[in-house]
Amino acid sequence: MRELDDWLEDPEPRRFPFAAVLGEFQRVGKHFVDEELLKTLAVARDRLPGGDSAGVPAAAEPADADAAGVLERFLDTALDKFDGRYDYPTYTALSLLAPPRADARTVRVHRDRTVVRLLGDLVRFELAAAEGRTALFPELRPDPVLVGKRHRLAVRVAAPALRRLGLADPGGPAPSTDPAQAARRLWETVDASMSGPERLVLALSMLPVHTTHDEYLFIRVLQAFEATFTLLAAELRGAITALDGGDRARAVGRVTRAAGALTESAPLFSLLATMQVEAFQTFREYTDGASAIQSRAYKLVESLCRTPDADRLHSHAYRSVPEVRAGVLAGRRTLDEAYADARGDAHPALGAAMEEFASALRRWRQTHYRLAVRMLGTRPGTGATEGTPYLGEVRKIPVFDALHPTANASASAA
């Protein structure tokens, strides 16, 4: 509070006491932050250039832009419960992690960087906790076997992105077989690749609601999937444009990349499966109102593949993502339509690439469903659905109609 009061006398964004404020949020969990501190942070927000509002910053703006932008996004995340607008995007600090531009190349590199940073930071925290170097999030610490599994899986998911970024040396020493050592190397590599502001953004994007150890894992996995969905949406958009422009080879490349990115991310679910059920049950008491049913990127992917049926579009599934729903209502072009229009003339490999993507998405839905059953049992979801029965149904939604029109028509009717 003292540091914040001092800052308010000369509110220069670059001098904001990030470490002190973040430290306090992480010490108690966002749900339990003292009212006085929250009120003072709201005053701080009003002092920002263009302040005096509790609005969410535009997602298209660069995540790593200027200090004022970072501070604005941090406060957007930190004050969500205080403002009464807590939801999935603020829970997962998505405004801080958004790509700076929407073109596919930028989004691709940004996704790889984000994924390795998130996983690097996760193993950094796991190592620090296992070695007694941090007192943060002390409840329900996992046992060493579980921690070893986390290290192994995090290193495995990060490996392809590290290689693409040129951060792993394929000619260097063989990867360590000791999971803790491999995890340490992952963090050291990632840490050395970041600038100071990038390190700050990564640190600020971790605001758990509670002090349970495993919430750290949960948030980092959600964020890594979000970065991947954002990439899938960019690739699918690119495929539609390419196909409509007659560049079928390019369309195939885009869809193949999307399928590859989703398949490559699958072990994130194995990583999340190491979350202790008791830990999940503990912190989810304070996450009510934040559900990935509000994931714009996921629904954008779904609706870029195929126009959702009217009952889904008008249900809670799409009402939870109003901007995406508005795009569908405004006639968003889908890959399904572009493929059907180019049909007689479509590249033979395109159908195969779409099938590959569809099967990767079906596998994602199935694994997600199984994990939810294990973690949640028969409890309702935090997104106002009945929980796993909802997921059991939505996993059957066809990804594309154009590939198997007859099969999909009977599946939808069933």
Ligand code: HEM
């Ligand atoms: C402990 C692990 C998880 C559980 C128990 C779980 C549970 C659920 C439940 C019950 C729903 C239905 C909506 C609701 O009422 O909340 C849902 C939706 C969803 N979840 Fe998860 N989830 C888990 C992990 C994840 C992860 C890691 C992701 C990746 C981002 C994710 C993405 C989604 C998406 C995109 C939806 C919306 C699906 C749709 O509307 O078709 N979930 N989840």
